[in-house]
Each structure stands twice: as structure tokens, then as C-alpha cells.
Amino acid sequence: MAVGIFDSGLGGLTIWSAVQARLPDQDFVYLADSANAPYGVRDADAIYALTVNATQRLFDAGCDLVVLACNTASAAALRRMQEGWVPSDKRVLGVFVPLIEALTERQWGDNSPPREVAVNHVALFATPATVATRAFQRELSFRAIGMDVEAQACGGVVDAIEEGDLILAQALVRSHVDALKRKMPHPQTAILGCTHYPLMHEAFQEALGADVKVLSQADLVAESLADYLCRHPDKTGGGTAAFLTTGDPKRVSDRATQFLRREISFQAA
Ligand code: DGL
Numbered sequence: 001m002a003v004g005i006f007d008s009g010l011g012g013l014t015i016w017s018a019v020q021a022r023l024p025d026q027d028f029v030y031l032a033d034s035a036n037a038p039y040g041v042r043d044a045d046a047i048y049a050l051t052v053n054a055t056q057r058l059f060d061a062g063c064d065l066v067v068l069a070c071n072t073a074s075a076a077a078l079r080r081m082q083e084g085w086v087p088s089d090k091r092v093l094g095v096f097v098p099l100i101e102a103l104t105e106r107q108w109g110d111n112s113p114p115r116e117v118a119v120n121h122v123a124l125f126a127t128p129a130t131v132a133t134r135a136f137q138r139e140l141s142f143r144a145i146g147m148d149v150e151a152q153a154c155g156g157v158v159d160a161i162e163e164g165d166l167i168l169a170q171a172l173v174r175s176h177v178d179a180l181k182r183k184m185p186h187p188q189t190a191i192l193g194c195t196h197y198p199l200m201h202e203a204f205q206e207a208l209g210a211d212v213k214v215l216s217q218a219d220l221v222a223e224s225l226a227d228y229l230c231r232h233p234d235k236t237g238g239g240t241a242a243f244l245t246t247g248d249p250k251r252v253s254d255r256a257t258q259f260l261r262r263e264i265s266f267q268a269a
Pocket of ligand 1: 007008009011012037038039040041069070071072073127130158193194195196
């Protein structure tokens with residue numbers, strides 16, 4: 001069985017890349033809804049409708065398990081999908097709980113009451129839609145006491161990345177970090193709460209300073225998915241990957257190859 005990985009565009013490739021390195025025999029189908037990216041400026045109903053469509057496309061491609069490698073979809077649509085839409089023989093998982101468990105020093109599925117943790121000042125960088133849901137803050141408050149989280153909605157960064165405009169993306173990252181620092185001058189840890197942002201990891205780290213720990217999701221999600229697949233084994237994989245896009249395959253392939261620094265070839269979805 002192939003695992004479906006979904007994002008509005010290129011960001012989910014950061015997750016696919018880490019998951020594929022961790023699980024080299026697993027088959028994957030990646031879907032980028034490039035024609036409708038960015039999602040982060042849309043309202044929750046629109047994000048829900050687009051995410052349901054994309055997930056159905058991956059079910060139709062033979063994936064029984066789909067990872068929403070998109071924080072915006074995970075924050076705005078996942079719970080609603082799990083409560084009323086996902087068929088009983090399929091699974092849809094999101095990306096931010098593994099990161100929140102790591103930040104709050106918990107093992108998978110530890111639902112004990114909230115407690116004090118080492119990190120108290122956390123900067124969250126995410127899309128406007130993710131920030132608006134307050135989903136990160138809600139999940140953190142279930143697990144940690146006294147954690148101060150300052151969120152910065154990073155308008156424009158995803159568009160610049162999808163356009164392949166690195167200079168603009170770097171400039172926007174610097175200005176969003178400046179805006180965050182005006183609200184929280186000394187964050188201890190920064191969460192890159194959008195799967196596109198690890199593609200700009202260096203720009204975030206440089207703007208934040210070397211003493212700020214910058215957390216992104218890829219390795220944490222890879223570990224958590226590996227753990228999940230060990231508990232639900234399927235030995236049929238041959239390590240293949242197919243990449244589908246609702247946008248222009250040539251353009252999306254060029255951008256993907258530019259950012260991942262390896263040849264990635266998309267086909268029309
Ligand atoms: N990569 C997506 C995320 O993690 C989203 C981007 C978007 O389409 O705005 O939020």
C-alpha cells in the first residue's frame with residue numbers, strides 16, 4: 001500500500017524527503033494542489049473543501065493512509081474530516097502533534113494532564129489561516145503549563161517559494177522575524193509551523209540568531225509515521241514515489257528540483 005502525502009504545493013516535500021529516508025521501502029504518492037496554492041490565505045470552509053478533494057484523489061490512487069503534510073490543512077480541516085468524512089477503512093493523519101509532543105517532552109499518545117516543561121517562550125511562524133485557528137496554542141495548552149506562545153502569520157512566504165523567488169522569500173522571512181521579535185524579544189524556541197518554511201530554514205535561523213532553537217517537523221513526523229507503520233505493518237512496498245500536481249507539471253518539477261536539490265518529476269493529477 002502506498003502512503004499518500006498531501007500539501008498545497010512544495011512544502012510537503014520536506015516531509016516526504018525525511019519520511020522516505022526513514023522508510024526507504026515504503027511506496028508514496030505525493031499530491032501538490034499547486035493550482036489552488038496558497039491555502040494559508042483562504043477561510044476554513046474553503047481549506048476543508050480543497051483538502052477533502054485532494055485526500056479523495058489520493059484514496060482513488062490506492063492510498064489507505066494519507067498524511068496531510070500541510071499545517072494549514074491539518075489545523076483547519078483535519079478534525080472535521082476525521083469526525084465526519086474519513087471512511088472507516090482509511091486513515092488521515094496530520095503533522096503538528098509530533099512536533100507538539102516533542103516540544104512538551106512527551107511520548108506518542110501521552111495524554112496525561114498538562115505540566116511544566118523546560119521551554120517557556122516559543123515563537124510560532126505559520127500561515128495566516130493556521131495562526132487564525134489557534135490550533136497550535138490549543139494543542140500546547142493540553143500538554144504544557146505556563147508556556148508563552150507568540151504567533152506570527154507569515155503572509156507571502158509560501159507564494160514566494162511557489163514562485164521560486166528565493167530573494168523575496170528571504171526578505172519576507174527577515175521582516176516576519178523582526179515583527180515577531182517586537183512582540184517577543186527573546187524566544188527560546190521557534191516552531192516552523194508550515195511545511196514550506198524548512199526550505200527557508202537558514203533564513204529563519206540567521207534572522208532569529210544562533211541561540212534560538214529552530215524546530216521543524218520533517219524528522220519528527222518521519223519518526224512518528226515510522227512508528228505508526230510498525231504498528232500497522234504492510235510489507236508490499238518497493239520504495240517507489242509518484243508525484244502528482246494540479247498545476248503545471250514542468251514548472252512544479254523545476255521548482256521542486258531547485259528546492260530539494262534532487263531531481264523530482266511531477267505528473268498531472
Ligand atoms: N505547506 C502548508 C502548511 O504547512 C501551506 C501552505 C499554504 O498553502 O499556504 O501550512
